[in-house]
Amino acid sequence: MLNAYTGTAVRAAEKPLLDAAQGEALMRRAAWGLAAWVVRELRSRGPVAGSTVVALVGTGNNGGDALWALAFLRRRGVDAVAVPTGERMHEAGLDALRRAGGRVTDRIPDNAVLLVDGVLGTGARGGWEPPRVPKGVAVVACDLPSGVGADTGEVARGVILADLTVTFGALKTGLVVGAGAHAAGRVEPVDIGLSPYLGEPDVSSLERDDALAVFAPPAWDDHKYRRGVLGVCAGSEQYPGAAVLVCSSALASGLGMVQYAGPQRTAGLVLTAHPEVVAGTGVEGKAQAWAAGPGLGSDDEARSRLTEVVEACVDGGLPLVLDASALGLVTLDQLSRLRGAGCEVVLTPHQGELVKLVDRLVPHLADGFADLAKADPVAAARRTAEVLAVVVLLKGSTTVCAAPDGRTLVQNEGGAELATAGTGDCLAGLVGSALARSGPNGPGATVEKAAAAAWLHGTAGTRAASDGPFGASTVPDAIRRVLAGH
Numbered sequence: 462m463l464n465a466y467t468g469t470a471v472r473a474a475e476k477p478l479l480d481a482a483q484g485e486a487l488m489r490r491a492a493w494g495l496a497a498w499v500v501r502e503l504r505s506r507g508p509v510a511g512s513t514v515v516a517l518v519g520t521g522n523n524g525g526d527a528l529w530a531l532a533f534l535r536r537r538g539v540d541a542v543a544v545p546t547g548e549r550m551h552e553a554g555l556d557a558l559r560r561a562g563g564r565v566t567d568r569i570p571d572n573a574v575l576l577v578d579g580v581l582g583t584g585a586r587g588g589w590e591p592p593r594v595p596k597g598v599a600v601v602a603c604d605l606p607s608g609v610g611a612d613t614g615e616v617a618r619g620v621i622l623a624d625l626t627v628t629f630g631a632l633k634t635g636l637v638v639g640a641g642a643h644a645a646g647r648v649e650p651v652d653i654g655l656s657p658y659l660g661e662p663d664v665s666s667l668e669r670d671d672a673l674a675v676f677a678p679p680a681w682d683d684h685k686y687r688r689g690v691l692g693v694c695a696g697s698e699q700y701p702g703a704a705v706l707v708c709s710s711a712l713a714s715g716l717g718m719v720q721y722a723g724p725q726r727t728a729g730l731v732l733t734a735h736p737e738v739v740a741g742t743g744v745e746g747k748a749q750a751w752a753a754g755p756g757l758g759s760d761d762e763a764r765s766r767l768t769e770v771v772e773a774c775v776d777g778g779l780p781l782v783l784d785a786s787a788l789g790l791v792t793l794d795q796l797s798r799l800r801g802a803g804c805e806v807v808l809t810p811h812q813g814e815l816v817k818l819v820d821r822l823v824p825h826l827a828d829g830f831a832d833l834a835k836a837d838p839v840a841a842a843r844r845t846a847e848v849l850a851v852v853v854l855l856k857g858s859t860t861v862c863a864a865p866d867g868r869t870l871v872q873n874e875g876g877a878e879l880a881t882a883g884t885g886d887c888l889a890g891l892v893g894s895a896l897a898r899s900g901p902n903g904p905g906a907t908v909e910k911a912a913a914a915a916w917l918h919g920t921a922g923t924r925a926a927s928d929g930p931f932g933a934s935t936v937p938d939a940i941r942r943v944l945a946g947h
């Protein structure tokens with residue numbers, strides 16, 4: 462599990478050390494770590510000594526880190542060049558650079574091979590006007606790409622996309638969420654001794670082993686009912702394929718059984734693809750969790766199919782994932798009955814669906830909510846989860862999984878290749894599968910299951926993309942390959 466903290470929390474963690482006059486020691490540790498990563502980057506591209514490294518240096522401590530790092534690099538024989546972007550530079554850092562034999566110029570030298578972005582860190586307020594960065598120059602951001610909001614991942618004007626971000630003290634939320642995560646490139650944390658002063662993380666991310674623990678292979682004495690039975694209510698005359706995609710993904714994730722409830726033609730398609738599915742028109746059976754919504758449509762029949770599933774879940778206290786059409790159909794009363802029956806509920810909207818859901822079910826949150834969902838997806842998912850008392854899995858370039866108590870997991874596996882019709886249906890099947898398994902229960906368990914599904918879905922997407930462009934029907938096979946370890 463990886464943990465990330467807001468910039469505000471990291472600054473608060475620094476405070477006792479700054480009060481104890483440890484500021485320069487912290488900065489030198491940070492700069493030392495940054496210089497070490499720059500050396501690695503240089504080595505991967507050619508010789509270290511003699512190469513020109515330029516740092517854009519802002520007026521604050523972020524610039525101070527960059528100056529100290531240049532001073533350390535100068536001692537490795539690097540031609541270390543500072544380019545100030547403001548009226549002043551960190552005094553001690555500048556002094557260190559000068560003593561080490563580095564230089565200060567007013568423009569990026571043509572022969573620069575690597576650029577350190579040390580303009581703005583956690584103290585940034587809004588954007589800036591960057592100089593033109595010559596093509597082919599590697600970019601290493603100091604703590605954060607300048608202009609990325611450390612608390613939110615919102616990207617302001619002027620952000621230079623980094624190949625690598627070396628971040629100090631702790632991962633920042635803004636480096637693992639949304640556009641900020643994209644701007645940061647690879648992220649390498651450097652320990653500067655803040656751990657004892659950091660509280661609870663703002664967000665966390667499941668790693669491979671955490672996710673695979675949710676989708677664990679069967680134990681030697683498992684039988685099909687103990688491995689989990691997922692009920693699927695998806696697909697319609699208009700969108701029959703959705704039913705197949707949900708069932709295929711659920712089966713690929715290694716469940717004991719998939720039970721399909723839907724019209725005959727759709728059931729026929731499901732059975733042709735997967736004869737092992739138990740299909741019928743109603744919800745009777747042995748389902749231990751339900752996935753409802755993909756391709757249901759919005760007519761009376763869709764509404765009544767969803768109602769049947771909700772009632773089955775209320776009666777049995779079963780977990781339920783609501784996706785796609787179900788997000789436009791579910792009522793506040795149904796959510797409240799599900800909660801009252803102790804059912805785990807996961808909603809899986811993308812940004813547009815979340816905004817519509819909030820408009821419809823939580824009108825008092827609706828004002829400005831579309832802007833919030835764009836700028837700060839973590840806050841948007843959290844607010845919805847809290848007010849509806851369900852887990853919200855918000856799909857996007859970063860998948861945000863928020864629990865009603867605020868616990869939030871963010872997953873960045875997979876890329877834009879997954880933005881193709883039907884992949885959301887596959888994700889719904891995986892969330893349903895995670896819910897149907899007897900796994901860890903208790904606080905946090907539901908949000909972890911949702912995040913594990915997001916991890917598997919994203920990782921499968923990346924696997925599928927490695928063979929070239931793909932459609933959603935390829936995803937289930939990729940899921941199997943990820944779970945098989947190849």
Ligand SMILES: NC(=O)C1=CN([C@@H]2O[C@H](COP(=O)(O)OP(=O)(O)OC[C@H]3O[C@@H](n4cnc5c(N)ncnc54)[C@H](O)[C@@H]3O)[C@@H](O)[C@H]2O)[C@H](O)CC1
Pocket residue numbers: 475479483484485487488489491519520521522523524526580581582583584585586587588589603604605629630
């Ligand atoms: N505190 C420590 O000892 C350590 C800090 N580290 C590094 O310091 C930065 C945070 O430093 P801080 O000085 O607080 O903020 P910044 O350097 O990010 O910038 C402040 C500076 O910039 C001006 N400013 C803010 N926004 C803009 C803008 N949009 N355009 C132009 N100028 C702007 C502001 O007025 C200030 O003058 C942290 O990220 C670390 O890199 C180390 O971790 C070591 C310990």
